[in-house]
Structure formats: C-alpha cells, structure tokens
Amino acid sequence: MIRLAGRLDAVGAAQAWSALKLPDPVQGVVVIDASDVSYCDGAGMALLTRLRLLGRQTGCDVRVTGLNDQIQSLMDSIDLNAYVVAPQSASHKILLTESVGRGVVGYLRGTLAAVSYVGELTYLLIRLARHPKTLRWRDWLRIVQASGLNALPIIVMIGFLLGLILAFQAAIPLRLFGADLYVASMVGVSIIRELGPLMTAIVLTGRSGSAFAAELGAMRVNEEIDALETFGIEPVRFLVVPRVLAGTLVAPILTLFANFSGLLGGLFVMLTLGFPNVVFWNQVRTYVTYVDLLEGLLKATAFGFLLSAVGCLRGLQAGRDAGAVGRAATRAVVSGIILIVIADGLFAVLLYCLRA
Amino acid sequence: MSSATDIMVEVKNLDAGYGDKAILRHISFSVHRGEVLAILGISGCGKSTLLKHMIGLHPPLAGQVLICGEEMATASGSERLRMLRHFGVTYQSGALFGTLSLLDNVRLPIEEFTSLPDAAIDLVARMKLDLVGLRAYADYLPAEVSGGMRKRAAMARAMALDPEILFLDEPSAGLDPVTSSGLDALILRLSDALGMTFVVVTHELASIHAIADRVVFLDREAQGVLAIGTPAELRMQTAHPRVKRFFARAAEEVLEERKG
Numbered sequence: 001m002i003r004l005a006g007r008l009d010a011v012g013a014a015q016a017w018s019a020l021k022l023p024d025p026v027q028g029v030v031v032i033d034a035s036d037v038s039y040c041d042g043a044g045m046a047l048l049t050r051l052r053l054l055g056r057q058t059g060c061d062v063r064v065t066g067l068n069d070q071i072q073s074l075m076d077s078i079d080l081n082a083y084v085v086a087p088q089s090a091s092h093k094i095l096l097t098e099s100v101g102r103g104v105v106g107y108l109r110g111t112l113a114a115v116s117y118v119g120e121l122t123y124l125l126i127r128l129a130r131h132p133k134t135l136r137w138r139d140w141l142r143i144v145q146a147s148g149l150n151a152l153p154i155i156v157m158i159g160f161l162l163g164l165i166l167a168f169q170a171a172i173p174l175r176l177f178g179a180d181l182y183v184a185s186m187v188g189v190s191i192i193r194e195l196g197p198l199m200t201a202i203v204l205t206g207r208s209g210s211a212f213a214a215e216l217g218a219m220r221v222n223e224e225i226d227a228l229e230t231f232g233i234e235p236v237r238f239l240v241v242p243r244v245l246a247g248t249l250v251a252p253i254l255t256l257f258a259n260f261s262g263l264l265g266g267l268f269v270m271l272t273l274g275f276p277n278v279v280f281w282n283q284v285r286t287y288v289t290y291v292d293l294l295e296g297l298l299k300a301t302a303f304g305f306l307l308s309a310v311g312c313l314r315g316l317q318a319g320r321d322a323g324a325v326g327r328a329a330t331r332a333v334v335s336g337i338i339l340i341v342i343a344d345g346l347f348a349v350l351l352y353c354l355r356a
Numbered sequence: 357m358s359s360a361t362d363i364m365v366e367v368k369n370l371d372a373g374y375g376d377k378a379i380l381r382h383i384s385f386s387v388h389r390g391e392v393l394a395i396l397g398i399s400g401c402g403k404s405t406l407l408k409h410m411i412g413l414h415p416p417l418a419g420q421v422l423i424c425g426e427e428m429a430t431a432s433g434s435e436r437l438r439m440l441r442h443f444g445v446t447y448q449s450g451a452l453f454g455t456l457s458l459l460d461n462v463r464l465p466i467e468e469f470t471s472l473p474d475a476a477i478d479l480v481a482r483m484k485l486d487l488v489g490l491r492a493y494a495d496y497l498p499a500e501v502s503g504g505m506r507k508r509a510a511m512a513r514a515m516a517l518d519p520e521i522l523f524l525d526e527p528s529a530g531l532d533p534v535t536s537s538g539l540d541a542l543i544l545r546l547s548d549a550l551g552m553t554f555v556v557v558t559h560e561l562a563s564i565h566a567i568a569d570r571v572v573f574l575d576r577e578a579q580g581v582l583a584i585g586t587p588a589e590l591r592m593q594t595a596h597p598r599v600k601r602f603f604a605r606a607a608e609e610v611l612e613e614r615k616g
Contacts, residue, residue: 139455223451230411231465232440 001026002051005036008044016047025060035066045071049078056080117236117313124241140242147208147243148250152257154207155200159258162199163187163265171273180273184283187266192288196259197251197296198344201303204251205336209311212243213332216315217325225316240312244305251304252297259296299347306343307336362389363425364442364521364553365410370419372402372409378417379405381579385572387521392547392554394564394587397574398602403557404448406574407525410555411445412436423521441469443521444514448529450506452498458485458509459494465516484512488542504535508542515546521553522546528560540566561603573599 002023006012022030032051037044048064055062064075128135167187174180216239219225225235263284270280311332318328365387373379379402387393395403408414410421412428420427424442431439452461462481466472472480485491488508498506507527514522524543528536540563546552547567558564564571565587573590575582575598583590583599591603 219454222454223447223449224453226413227445227447227451227453229413230440230445231468232437233465233468 002030002032003036004032004034006038008034008037008040008047010041010043013043013047017050020047020051022051022054022058022060022062025055025058028060030055030060030062032062032064033066034064037067040067040071045075045078048075049080049083052080053083056084113317114313118309120236121240121244121309124237125244128241128245134237135242135245140246143242143246144250147204147211147246148254151204151207151250151254155203155254155258156261158199158203159191159196159261160265162195162258163191163262164268165265166190166195166262167266167269171269181275181279181283183273184266184270184275184280185287188263188284188288189292191262191266192259192296193292194296194344196262197255197300197303198340200251200255200258200300201307201340202337204247204254204304205307205311205333205340208247208250209307209332209336210329212247212308212311213315213318213328214325216240216312217318217328220316220318221320221322221324235316240309240316243312244308247308247311248301248305251307252300255297255300259293295347295351299344302343302347303340306339310335310339363387364389364423365555366420366422366425367406367410368420368422370406370409370421371417372406372414373417374405374414376417379579380574383419383574383581385581385584387553387555389520389553390547390551391569392543392556392567394568394571395555395557395574396559396564396571396602398576399559401574401576402579403559403574404525407523407555407557411443411523412440441517442519443523444517444519445523446507446510446514446525446527448526450498450503450510452506452510452513454498457495457497458490458501458512461498461509462513462516465513469517481516484516485509487515487546488512504531504539507531507539511542515552519552521555524554524556524558526558527556528558528563533562536560536563537566539563543567573602 002020004016032048034040034048040048052062052064064072067075167183170183170186171180174183216225216235219239225239228235228238267277267280271277314328314332314335317331318324363386367383367385370383371378371381372383383406385393395406397403405414409416412421412423415429421429423439426435426439428436428439452458453464456464459478459481462484463477466477466480470477482491482494485494488511490505490508490512493501493505493509498509501509511522511524511527527539527543531539543554543556544567547554554567556563556567568587571583571585571587571590572581573583574580577598582596587603590599
C-alpha cells in the first residue's frame with residue numbers, strides 16, 4: 001500500500017514522480033491511500049493517473065482511496081485507454097531517395113508556377129502599354145514614391161561608402177607602384193559598370209522587394225486577395241503590374257544616383273591623396289565610356305524588374321497564418337538576390353559577346 | 357434575368373474540399389429568389405469551404421454549383437466575369453482594402469466595371485454607404501473604424517454593383533450582441549426593400565432565428581447535410597439528435613447538472 005500526504009501539486013508531483021514505484025499487489029490490488037492529501041491539482045492528478053497506468057501494465061488493479069468527492073469524480077471520468085502509449089510502430093523512415101525526390105518535385109512545381117506567373121505578368125505589361133488608362137495612376141505614384149524617392153538617402157549613402165572604401169583599399173597597393181592615379185579610373189569603371197547597379201538592386205531587394213512581399217502577403221492573410229478575385233479583379237493586374245512597373249523604372253534612376261555618389265566617394269579619397277579635382281574627373285572620363293554607363297543602366301532595369309516581380313510573387317504565394325508575411329518577405333529577399341546574381345552573370349557573358 | 361428562374365443558387369451533388377480530400381459529400385440544395393438561407397453547423401464542419409465553392413474560389417471536387425442557372429467552374433474568362441456580377445461576397449474579416457478609404461473601397465468595383473463618370477460613381481458609392489449607415493465615415497481608413505463598421509462597409513462594397521445575391525461569411529463573428537442585431541436588421545431591410553437573396557454562413561443562433569427563412573444544417577461526422585428546413589422546424593420536430601442539440605445548445609446539459 002502507498003500512502004500519500006501533503007500537497008499533491010507540481011512541486012510534490014515532481015518529487016514523487018520517479019521515486020514512486022508500485023509495491024507488490026495484495027490479491028491483485030494495490031491501494032493508494034490519499035486521505036492525508038491536503039491539495040490536489042492537475043499535476044497531482046497526472047501522478048495518480050500514471051500510477052494507475054503502471055498498474056495496468058503490470059496487470060494489477062490500482063485503487064485510490066481517501067480523495068474528496070469532486071476530485072474522485074474527476075479521476076473516475078479519466079478514460080485510461082486514451083493515455084496508454086501504443087508500442088512504437090515501426091516508424092516510417094523516410095529514405096534519402098524519397099526526400100530528394102520530393103524536393104525535386106516541389107522545386108519543379110515551383111518553377112512551373114513561376115513560369116506561368118512571368119507569362120501572365122509580361123502579357124499584362126504589354127496590354128498596359130496599349131491601354132494606359134487601366135493603371136490607377138495615383139496609387140502608382142504612391143508606390144513609386146515609397147520604393148524610389150524614399151530609398152534615395154540610403155542609396156546615396158551606401159553608394160558613397162562603396163566608392164570610398166573601394167578607392168581607399170585600392171590606393172594602398174597601387175601606391176607601391178606609384179600608380180595611385182589609376183584609382184580614379186578603377187573606381188569609375190567598377191562602380192558604373194558593375195557595383196552601382198548591383199548594389200542598388202540588392203538594397204532595393206531588401207527594401208522594396210520585401211515590402212511588396214509583405215504588403216501582398218498581408219493582403220492574402222486578410223482575404224483581400226480573395227475579395228479581389230470574387231469581384232473579378234485579377235490580383236496580378238491590380239496589384240503586381242503597378243509594383244513591377246514602379247520597380248523597373250525606379251532601379252536605373254536610383255542607380256544613376258548611386259553611381260554619382262560612388263564617384264564622389266572615390267573623389268574624396270583622391271583628394272586626400274593629393275590629387276586635384278580635375279585629375280579625377282579626367283581619369284573617369286578617359287576610361288569610362290557611355291557604353292559602360294548604358295550597360296550598367298540596362299542591367300539595373302533588368303534587376304529592378306526581377307526583384308519586383310519575385311517580391312510580388314512571394315507575397316501572392318504567402319500562406320494564411322501569422323508567420324506567413326514574415327516568411328514571404330524573407331523568401332522575396334533571398335530569391336531576389338539569387339536572381340540578381342544569376343542575371344548579373346548572364347549579362348556579363350552577353351555584354352562581353354556583344355562587344356567582341 | 358428571366359423571371360421564370362426563381363432558383364438563384366443551385367448546389368447539385370457537390371463534393372467540397374481541398375486537394376483530393378473531400379470535407380463534404382453529395383451536398384444538394386437550392387436557394388430561391390428573395391429568401392435568406394442560413395448555412396450552419398458546428399465549427400470545422402466545412403461551412404466556409406462550402407461557401408468558397410459556391411462563389412467560385414475553388415472548383416468542385418465533384419458535382420455542380422449553378423448561379424442563376426449557369427455553372428461557374430466550366431465557364432470561360434469573360435463568361436465568368438459576367439456571372440460574377442450576379443453576386444457579392446463579404447468575408448469574415450471584412451477584407452476591405454487597407455490602403456483605401458471606405459468610400460474608395462466601395463468605389464473600386466464600380467470604377468473597374470462600369471464606364472460611369474466620376475461624379476456618378478461618387479454618388480452611387482456614397483448612397484451605398486448611406487444604406488449601411490456609414491455615410492459620415494466615407495473618408496476613414498478601414499483601420500480607423502470599428503469591427504462592426506468594417507463589416508457594414510464590406511457589405512456596402514459587396515452591393516456596389518447591385519448584385520442579386522449576397523453571400524455573407526460569418527457576418528456576426530466577433531461582434532457584440534447589439535451590433536450583431538443591428539447587422540441582422542440591415543439584412544432584413546435589404547431583403548425586403550431590394551428583394552435580394554442572401555446566403556449566410558453562420559453559427560449564431562440568435563441571428564438564425566431573426567433572419568433565416570430556411571436553414572441548411574451541415575454535419576462534420578456525416579460529411580453532408582443533416583437537415584434542411586425553417587428554423588422552427590429544425591428546432592422542434594426534427595428527429596436528428598445532433599441538430600436538436602445544436603439548437604438547444606448542449607452546454608445546457610452541463611449547466612443543469614451543476615444546478616442539480
């Protein structure tokens with residue numbers, strides 16, 4: 001027989017849990033005398049239930065006596081069958097091949113969805129060119145302001161920093177060869193051809209790409225997208241096209257600003273090295289051509305399109321739970337950056353072949 | 357619309373669900389012009405799923421849904437657009453467009469689908485808001501008004517193009533009894549004055565008794581319709597225990613025990 005006394009609460013149950021063992025049954029019965037228990041709550045009930053289950057396993061009948069009526073009736077209402085742990089069925093081990101297969105299928109499905117989305121988007125953009133009135137201009141300008149104008153300070157700041165760091169780091173080795181004059185041209189070419197567009201696109205992805213995903217994701221969670229569909233207003237036309245248009249237009253313009261502030265950063269370093277202003281701009285003008293600038297802006301336009309399109313896609317694909325918006329924004333940034341990097345590589349090859 | 361067609365919505369042998377999993381099977385009922393039909397059942401029985409199938413957001417797994425005699429699932433793009441004109445939908449959360457004012461929310465469908473001049477659109481939208489008692493709040497954003505007002509604004513938006521049928525998904529969810537009965541009164545007024553047909557998904561007993569002409573009772577275990585009839589019929593004479601329990605609010609059994 002087991003005698004329990006005192007408070008059968010979380011503290012008491014914790015102490016007793018592992019220590020308690022069922023004694024040998026007398027004629028198949030084990031009695032637990034709980035008449036000195038002053039208080040019993042959920043944890044206490046769990047302890048008593050465990051003892052009863054243990055009794056079941058060893059084939060004896062565990063009876064609890066001395067509890068007050070209410071607790072007793074609660075105990076009686078517990079269906080022990082619900083708490084019997086079934087023997088671990090041979091767990092379905094997921095083979096590596098199966099998980100790889102599932103991953104590939106999931107990836108292909110995602111690619112298919114993306115392809116059909118790009119098709120729909122392209123069709124709608126062309127249709128917009130023919131029927132400009134279908135765009136809600138006032139809403140569009142608000143989007144342009146948010147994604148473009150408001151991004152100007154951070155773009156200019158990062159551009160300046162980039163030019164500064166690049167010039168400074170380059171000056172150190174080039175000085176050894178007395179070639180620090182060429183810092184100017186190096187900064188000019190790097191920024192205008194590559195870093196200006198790339199850096200602008202990455203900042204825009206973090207800023208606008210995730211914002212688009214979050215906006216559309218929140219609308220998905222709030223059933224606003226369902227509401228649009230039941231009105232017969234296609235979400236891609238109404239929500240995505242304005243944002244993609246804004247992103248595509250804004251990216252090259254911001255890149256121009258980034259380029260200029262990057263050059264200013266380089267200029268700053270050159271001035272501290274003792275070179276006059278004029279020398280810097282001469283070097284830049286000599287080594288950087290208008291073709292370089294155009295290539296950079298072309299890249300920027302493509303990046304802008306990609307990051308806005310994928311940002312909106314991730315937003316539309318958001319789930320309906322609380323974490324969905326955050327996940328959509330994260331996916332937008334990751335996908336956006338990956339696409340930009342791939343596009344940058346493709347452009348490098350393409351432009352090289354065009355020049356040759 | 358031909359006056360011979362008295363049946364506005366017809367559900368024929370519908371299997372409703374997502375993917376390959378059917379939540380409801382062999383659902384059949386019809387909604388007549390001018391009536392208020394309530395779709396009820398306990399939480400999780402598939403009411404909202406059924407509604408999504410009826411408004412064309414999901415194609416049926418089997419069976420058909422006919423709006424004014426035509427099937428939406430097999431319709432082409434432009435036909436579908438025309439069929440969408442027949443009905444309006446309000447969602448559980450209101451689903452108003454957050455960046456637009458209440459007035460602009462109501463204006464949106466009118467701007468998109470009619471070529472009325474701007475002044476006319478403005479007037480029509482304000483009249484719709486007036487109909488639901490929100491004329492003074494036309495320029496407020498959805499986040500700036502209460503939940504009950506959002507629901508009313510959503511109804512105004514759903515009615516913007518004067519549809520013949522209105523689908524309401526849990527209109528009283530989260531509302532206090534006073535606001536909820538105000539919404540019920542509005543539904544009755546619109547039904548009487550404009551002859552609109554209402555399909556209301558709900559589990560609020562008070563609303564059902566106040567507004568419903570007929571009730572479709574869905575059941576999770578049976579995965580189908582347990583009963584169709586007037587609220588009085590379902591409460592009194594029906595044989596099925598689960599329906600009776602719903603109407604009698606089974607919690608009363610527990611309350612009885614405590615008293616006794």
